[in-house]
Amino acid sequence: MIFMPENKKYANLESIIHPRSVAVIGASENPDKVGHIIMGNYVDGGFPGKLYPVNINSTGTIMGIKSYKSVLDVKAEVDLAVIAVPAAIVPAVLDECGRAGVKGVVIVSGGFAEVGNVDLQNEVEKVAKRYPMPVIGPNCLGIMDPRSRNNTLFLPSFKIDKPKIGGISFASQSGAVGSSVLDMINHEGFGLARFISYGNAVVVDEVDILNYLMHDKETKVIVFYIEGVKRGKEFMEVAREVTKIKPVVIIKGGITEAGAGAAHSHTAALTGSYQAYEAVFRQCGFSIASDLKDLLNFAKIFSTQPLATGNRIAIVTNGGGTGVITTDALYKSGLKLATLSKDSETSLRKVMPSIVNIRLPLDLAGDADDKRFGDALNAVENDDNVDAIVTIALFQTPGADSKLAESLIHFGTQMKKPMVVISMGGSFTQAHKAIMESAGLPVYGSPSEAASSLVALIDYSKYRGKIL
Amino acid sequence: MTLLDYMEAYQILEKYGIRSIESSYVKSAEEAVGFSKSRSIVLKVISQNAMHKSKSGLVALDLNSPEKIKKTYADLEKKAQEFAPFKILAQVMAKKGIEIIIGGNTDPQFGKLILIGLGGIYVETFKDAASRVCPISSYDAKEMLLQLKSHSVIAPTPEAEKRVVDLLLKASKMFFETKINELDLNPVIINENGYEAVDIRMID
Numbered sequence: 085m086i087f088m089p090e091n092k093k094y095a096n097l098e099s100i101i102h103p104r105s106v107a108v109i110g111a112s113e114n115p116d117k118v119g120h121i122i123m124g125n126y127v128d129g130g131f132p133g134k135l136y137p138v139n140i141n142s143t144g145t146i147m148g149i150k151s152y153k154s155v156l157d158v159k160a161e162v163d164l165a166v167i168a169v170p171a172a173i174v175p176a177v178l179d180e181c182g183r184a185g186v187k188g189v190v191i192v193s194g195g196f197a198e199v200g201n202v203d204l205q206n207e208v209e210k211v212a213k214r215y216p217m218p219v220i221g222p223n224c225l226g227i228m229d230p231r232s233r234n235n236t237l238f239l240p241s242f243k244i245d246k247p248k249i250g251g252i253s254f255a256s257q258s259g260a261v262g263s264s265v266l267d268m269i270n271h272e273g274f275g276l277a278r279f280i281s282y283g284n285a286v287v288v289d290e291v292d293i294l295n296y297l298m299h300d301k302e303t304k305v306i307v308f309y310i311e312g313v314k315r316g317k318e319f320m321e322v323a324r325e326v327t328k329i330k331p332v333v334i335i336k337g338g339i340t341e342a343g344a345g346a347a348h349s350h351t352a353a354l355t356g357s358y359q360a361y362e363a364v365f366r367q368c369g370f371s372i373a374s375d376l377k378d379l380l381n382f383a384k385i386f387s388t389q390p391l392a393t394g395n396r397i398a399i400v401t402n403g404g405g406t407g408v409i410t411t412d413a414l415y416k417s418g419l420k421l422a423t424l425s426k427d428s429e430t431s432l433r434k435v436m437p438s439i440v441n442i443r444l445p446l447d448l449a450g451d452a453d454d455k456r457f458g459d460a461l462n463a464v465e466n467d468d469n470v471d472a473i474v475t476i477a478l479f480q481t482p483g484a485d486s487k488l489a490e491s492l493i494h495f496g497t498q499m500k501k502p503m504v505v506i507s508m509g510g511s512f513t514q515a516h517k518a519i520m521e522s523a524g525l526p527v528y529g530s531p532s533e534a535a536s537s538l539v540a541l542i543d544y545s546k547y548r549g550k551i552l
Numbered sequence: 553m554t555l556l557d558y559m560e561a562y563q564i565l566e567k568y569g570i571r572s573i574e575s576s577y578v579k580s581a582e583e584a585v586g587f588s589k590s591r592s593i594v595l596k597v598i599s600q601n602a603m604h605k606s607k608s609g610l611v612a613l614d615l616n617s618p619e620k621i622k623k624t625y626a627d628l629e630k631k632a633q634e635f636a637p638f639k640i641l642a643q644v645m646a647k648k649g650i651e652i653i654i655g656g657n658t659d660p661q662f663g664k665l666i667l668i669g670l671g672g673i674y675v676e677t678f679k680d681a682a683s684r685v686c687p688i689s690s691y692d693a694k695e696m697l698l699q700l701k702s703h704s705v706i707a708p709t710p711e712a713e714k715r716v717v718d719l720l721l722k723a724s725k726m727f728f729e730t731k732i733n734e735l736d737l738n739p740v741i742i743n744e745n746g747y748e749a750v751d752i753r754m755i756d
Contacts, residue, residue, distance in 0.1 A: 316661030320685065360659035363683040366699070367692055 093318060094295040095218035095288050100188035101278055101296070102232035103163030104133040107155050107186070109177055110168035110193075111137030111146045118192060118238040119168040123147050125235035132233065136162065155184045162186045166226065166236045171195030174222060175207045182215030190236050191221035197284055198223050209286045218292070224283025225259040228266065230276055231302065237281075239263055248522075250275010251304030252383050255293045257282060257311045258337065261376065265309070268380050273522045274387050277302040291318045298326035305386040306332045307379050313361075320364055327369035331544050333382040335373040336361050369547035371540040378536065384526040385537040389502035391545040394471035396422035397538065398464040399445035401476035402452040402484060406531070407445035410474060410506060413531035417539045421445065422470040428463045435459045453483035454491040461495045461503075472542070473503040474534055479513040489516045496525035502541055506534050556732065556754040558598050558641055565749060568726035570719065570737075572749035575643040581625035584642050585618045592616040592645035596751075597628055599638035610635070614645055646750045649743030652706055653681070654720065656727040656735030664733075666724040668716070670702040671739040678702075686728040693720040706742065719747055732756045 106126060110119035119139070126135050127147055136158045137146035145151055152158050155165055155177075165186045167177055171193050181189050189212075196205035205222070212219040220226060226236030230247045237244070244263065247270040254269060254276070256262035262281040269276055278300065280293055290310050297303045306326065313319045326332055336358065365372050371386075373379045397419050401407035411421060421444045424432070432442045436459070439449050446464070448456050457475070464470045475492060477484055496503040505520060505527045507513050517527045528534040545551050556564075558575070565572050577598075578584040584595060597610035609631060612624045625640065632638045651672030658664050662685050669681030682699040684692045694717055697707055707713035719740070727735050734755035740747050 313661055316659070316663070320662065357659065357661075359681075359683055360662050360665055360685075363665055363685055364662055366695065367684045367688075 095292040097296040099163040107136040107165040109138040121238045167191045189219045190226040194223040219287040221283045225281035228279035245270035247276035253277040253303040254307040255280040256309040308334045311337045323368035331386045333371045382540045396471045398470040403478045404447045410531040413535040417535040428467040450481045454487040476506045493523040561752045561754040578642045581622040587642045594643045596641045597632040599635040601635040649741040651739035653738040658733045688724045693717040
């Protein structure tokens, strides 16, 4: 019998994402076991809720906490059960969760359809659908939610950077893509809202997750790695709604060309399955990442910068050649340089030394300090001909130091126009990049990354009707 | 999966206000000459057994005299025997212009998609095409055009853009509402006077 009500199209993931009580099924004293690492996440991570270790062989306590032989023995409310047991017994354990009235389940165990065990996976699906609880997985990392300190990831904690609490949510079908991109998001310090790795998507699928993240107040930007969509119509329905309120950066794995032999028309040859996905993503206003690095680059600009009013860009730089290359990168991406207004020209001419040509890209020269950058940014910020700003800060130059970084942070986090920074270089540069990024200013290591991120922001601004 | 009869497809386009070039089946060389009314014409063999007409040598262009029409009709009829049953279609020779493709196909997940791209012989060379799920909005249609590398060739002026957007919207509506699963209008020839669908293929 299926209890999932027909009209409830999308699973409620609240208890899975930020539970107040967690049962770890497969909890273990043995440090080599997945169940041990997961227990450690809660014990060492300072999870404030109730924790129930469950292991069929348990004899009283696991890691110093009272343990149970079955989740049925807990006899208290369990918001989330994390199942980390061998694949063969997952259906039985899942059934116990259902009978115990657990509110949500994450199955991290692998060994299902991904290795050809389709029957076992079908069994999991059959059991799951007997109960109203949402089930994530199997074959996934599950959840990291820094606010509630919920963490089902079975990765040694020293191998992945701790997240700062923030507004980027990242959902990934693949655990491998998930953990590496998550680590990059955490490392750059822009702040994580929710991480969801959902694996084989037997019950909870990408539509449920997109719907949850759309309604989630903590999520400002959604980053998504998908390999496929099972409910195309519902996916589009939710996708159209979500981009009305927040940006979605997406990358799809498994791009294959339709075999030429299967094509019956010219159109069929032009429309492989990826073309359909691309059409849907564009139509729903998603920002399409063509590379994993884009996921982070786009998330950075979306999570920190306002929407743009157009595609006229002002470049302010302390390096002439870099300004030229950045101009090229902008034009290659379909953006263009702004033309300064007469007012800006006049006011800049008054404050800039005579070696500075008053035109874009505005080359402030190698001796430019925070004061000169400040004067320039002040002018372009207030120039109606400018829609967005690229500031190139080369920290190798004599005038660039931490005062410059502070000044850029001041402008980049307060002005009403989007601003990105390009800084390329070694240790001294990286140190300042880290300072600027942790303050919420997106810094890119190359002109092309800055340009493609601006394009993502501007395209989305257009979709949202900010640009006519 | 069957190819719709050409004239049936022609009438579907007409119903949705999509202009296609004047066409008619002809049963003899004399009928073909009569159809031409001194205009230059095209003769095409239409057969379920020949999906790609021009690749099979079953299309003859720019027939501008009764002699040429008669001789070509006889040649085509002979060539077409191996694709029997067949019919011969006469069309007015299209004026020069930019060739585009308007297409449609059905995705198992997302349903019917409409496509626009640079057409004719360039379809498979440049693969410069954009698609969206039907039905599309005029915003979608404009974005599809902007997505094309050949945007400035296909829509060099605001009027030209408006015409193509209008054509795309009609094609999307037609494809969405009818039982056909695959569509090729290739080429549609665009010039300063408007557009005309020159070849039509619908599969249901």
